[in-house]
Amino acid sequence: MALKRRTKISAAFSMSSMTDIVFLLLIFFMITSTMVHPNAIKLLIPKKATKKVVVEQYLNVRVTASGRYYVEGKRFGTNNVETGLVGAFNQSDRTIVKLRTDKNASTGDVARVLDIAESNGIKVILDIR
Template identity: 85%
Template sequence: MALKRRTKISAAFSMSSMTDIVFLLLIFFMITSTMVHPNAIKLLTPKKATKKVVVEKYLNVRVTSSGRFYVEGKRVGDEAIESGLVAAFNRNDKTIVKLRTDKNASTGNVARILDIAETNGIKVILDIR
């Protein structure tokens, strides 16, 4: 007795429902990724200044793009920049160093001046042109 089935079982697989699920997951991840905030550096911006700074004298220091240092318009050598800056600085709370740098000046030279100022307790205003 040979029994035959009336309906044949199909071995084909329909991918239409799978593509719907993939597109729904894609939309879900695109929406949730826009809600995530990237890790950024938080900068503390100063609020309204309550203390006014009185400046009697600016000590002009300049760093050129070629790596030359000038203190009050006089060229100072690389090895004598610290002694020249400290010698020209007046030990007064109302004297501030105005550090002018060229836009293409080396950051190493600018950092060197800032390190000298911090070591000797000198206040600095940075002016990049």
């Protein structure tokens, strides 16, 4: 009793379902990638410089690599740098402090001067050499 099959099995492979899945995944990843927000700082960069700001009158403060403080050429210690800076700033008619630091100066020494300026409402320009 030889039974014959009425339908023959085809060995052909259809790619249409595979391409449908690929396109659906592509659309899914394109939509989800636009929803991702990177953890970055937004910077507002001016597109065009309109004018230059020139500060001619400033109070010179210097921090050396060895941890010495100089206000207008006078040396101050770590304990009395605040009184020297605030006193020199109040006596002069200058509105901005130019803080010059050596390249190898300690960040703690520089931060001390910046903290003093911030607590007394003094604007600072940082000049690293």
